[in-house]
Amino acid sequence: MSTIPEQNLPPPAPAQKPATRRPTTRNILYIIVMNVIGATILDAGINLGIAAAMYTNAYPVRVWEFPNTMAGDAAVTVFIQGILTWVISGMLTSRDLRLAAFGISPIRAPRSIREGPRIVQWFFGGNLDILERRIGHSERLRRLVSSIVHGVIYSIAIFFIAWPIGVGILAATAGPGGFIAGWPTAAYFKAAFGGGMGFWQTPIIVVIAMMRKGWPERDEYEARKIADKIKHKQGQQTVVNAPVASDRLPPVSV
Incomplete structure (x- = not known):
């Protein structure tokens, strides 16, 4: 995709500030x-509350064995928290940027x-501004689905980093047979694991959202794609609704 010279870029939204090449002090x-x-505090608190509901009366709690497996819990946490963080943090950051x-x-x-x-442009070019008022319901839904898909891909990537480290530490400190003392040990692990993920994954998503808002060529590219789809759809409707010549010949008067 060809890029447009910076001097020819469209002006930003009235409230949104112009893009900078480096993060400002306020951004940092x-x-x-x-x-x-x-x-970190929010994710740790949420995971602590979930763990309190799950493990208060659970026994035994082990690293690997079902039904109360902390390794499985950590894997689920990676994906659920990763997807929600991508959608929510990206959405709120985009809104804050749009409103300055x-x-x-x-x-x-x-x-x-x-x-x-193209794969790099696609991954970093997903529009995260789901709360933008001027878009229609179909575009809002498209952005939401796109954010979820991006969140899944992002979660797969961080799974191979966060999960082995977290479960490895837990397994090293567990008792014989992977036994964990249940509440509150399991809750502390879940809180630390969720808080640790929030500590390093949330700022990455926020920076991606900041870069996406500073990429107006991508908005033009998406606008052209939508316009082309509308034209193509209208062209198909025109062909379908076009009058068709009758196979029958008109009656001949004698």
Whole structure:
């Protein structure tokens, strides 16, 4: 996909600030305070509450064996938390950027992404702004589905990093046969595991959302694709609704 010179790019939305090539001080504070510290506390608290409901009366709790397997719990946590974080954090960050909340600015996507392989452009180019008011229901649904798909792919990638580390530490500290003392040990692990994931995965998604808002060529590309689909659909309807010549000859008067 060819790129458009920066001087010819369309102006940003009225409230949205122009994209910067590097994160501003406000961007850094936004990432650290809200999406590192805040996300860690929030994710740890949510996982602690879920673990309290799951493991308070559960016995025995083991690393590998069902029904109360912490390894399986951690695997499910990676995917559920990864998808929800991609959708929610991407959505809220996009909204804050569009409204210039907290004074944050989009970040200009690097050339390696803007002009990279199609798969790279697709992964970083998904529109995360699900809350944008001017879009219709079909476009909002498309963005939501796209965010979920991106979240699944992202979760698969982080699974091979977070899950072996977390379960490896748990297995090393467990008792004979992978036995864990149940509540509150299992809850502490789940809280630490979920909080640790929030600590490092949330800021990555926030930075991706900032770069996506600083990539107006992608908006033009998506707008052209939508326009082409509409034209193609209208063309098909025109062909279907076109008058068809009758196979019968008109009666001949004698």
